[in-house]
Amino acid sequence: MSADYFAFFELPRSLALDLKDLEKRFYKLSRQWHPDLFARKSPAEQEQALEATAVLNDGYRVLRDPIARALYVLKQEGFDVGEQGTKDVPPELLEEVFELNMALEELRMGDTDALPQLAAARTRFEAMRAALDADLGTKFAAWDAVHTPGTLTEIRALLNRRKYITNLIDKASNVPDRI
Amino acid sequence: MAYSDKVLDHYNNPRNVGSLDKSSASVGTGMVGAPECGDVMKLQIRVNDENGIIEDAKFKTFGCGSAIASSSLATEWLKGKTVDEALQIKNTDIVNELALPPVKIHCSVLAEDAIKAAISDYRNKQASKVAAPAAQPEAVKEQTVA
Numbered sequence: 001m002s003a004d005y006f007a008f009f010e011l012p013r014s015l016a017l018d019l020k021d022l023e024k025r026f027y028k029l030s031r032q033w034h035p036d037l038f039a040r041k042s043p044a045e046q047e048q049a050l051e052a053t054a055v056l057n058d059g060y061r062v063l064r065d066p067i068a069r070a071l072y073v074l075k076q077e078g079f080d081v082g083e084q085g086t087k088d089v090p091p092e093l094l095e096e097v098f099e100l101n102m103a104l105e106e107l108r109m110g111d112t113d114a115l116p117q118l119a120a121a122r123t124r125f126e127a128m129r130a131a132l133d134a135d136l137g138t139k140f141a142a143w144d145a146v147h148t149p150g151t152l153t154e155i156r157a158l159l160n161r162r163k164y165i166t167n168l169i170d171k172a173s174n175v176p177d178r179i
Numbered sequence: 180m181a182y183s184d185k186v187l188d189h190y191n192n193p194r195n196v197g198s199l200d201k202s203s204a205s206v207g208t209g210m211v212g213a214p215e216c217g218d219v220m221k222l223q224i225r226v227n228d229e230n231g232i233i234e235d236a237k238f239k240t241f242g243c244g245s246a247i248a249s250s251s252l253a254t255e256w257l258k259g260k261t262v263d264e265a266l267q268i269k270n271t272d273i274v275n276e277l278a279l280p281p282v283k284i285h286c287s288v289l290a291e292d293a294i295k296a297a298i299s300d301y302r303n304k305q306a307s308k309v310a311a312p313a314a315q316p317e318a319v320k321e322q323t324v325a
Contacts, residue, residue, distance in 0.1 A: 098241070105241075164217060
């Protein structure tokens with residue numbers, strides 16, 4: 001399954017995409033490859049239509065989400081975007097993660113004093129994620145203008161940070177029920 | 180995927196959970212994390228300044244069972260070792276001891292990184308103690324925060 005999603009949608013490989021335009025392309029291709037149109041065709045052509053539909057759906061899912069799209073491009077460019085072995089995390093963020101986890105643990109043990117701390121942490125992390133997304137937007141545009149590998153390395157670091165912050169927001173949002 | 184008995188044992192009865200005085204010159208602190216799974220691991224050692232032997236080791240890990248077991252095991256191994264011996268601990272030793280599956284190898288890597296970070300922090304403190312015996316700005320800051 002080595003179909004290039006950008007090529008399939010007849011788009012240049014870019015990190016910033018017009019979602020309206022992408023949606024139009026998706027519907028046009030959906031009609032083009034609709035299985036009903038192939039009902040009377042040869043088995044080989046039916047198979048081809050089925051494969052195209054699979055690429056279409058997978059590709060649309062990846063391309064319409066800016067983060068999934070960026071990870072897809074990173075993978076294409078040879079970056080390791082797997083589960084393991086990424087630890088490009090600034091120490092001050094780790095400290096915050098640790099403190100937030102401590103606060104969460106205290107909450108779970110019934111110490112409601114930690115609640116305001118948790119709410120404040122959540123607000124802070126949401127602001128951090130918003131700032132990161134703005135940064136990412138700038139870097140996406142930079143890479144689209146000139147395909148420099150250095151920009152992708154920066155994007156990789158930003159995405160790591162974003163993943164951590166998203167985990168934190170989830171954790172801060174999931175306050176135990178019994179409190 | 181099932182955890183091995185050893186992982187479960189460390190997970191249910193973690194050894195050496197807690198913290199040491201971060202501001203002490205004899206204590207090294209390592210804080211490491213894995214963004215993909217959101218894990219964060221703090222590992223601390225207290226070293227006898229005279230013979231370089233690790234007298235105490237503590238950890239606190241927020242993460243999966245394998246990450247907790249890896250750091251728990253690491254603190255067990257660290258106690259009684261010299262700093263140089265401690266640097267010889269490899270993540271593969273942890274993988275073998277805990278029978279970690281391939282998808283959990285990064286947890287052992289995290290533990291090895293935490294050991295190295297703690298030792299490096301200890302050595303930096305010792306070096307700066309020699310350079311400037313009176314200056315302890317970090318300790319002052321800690322107290323005002325707490």
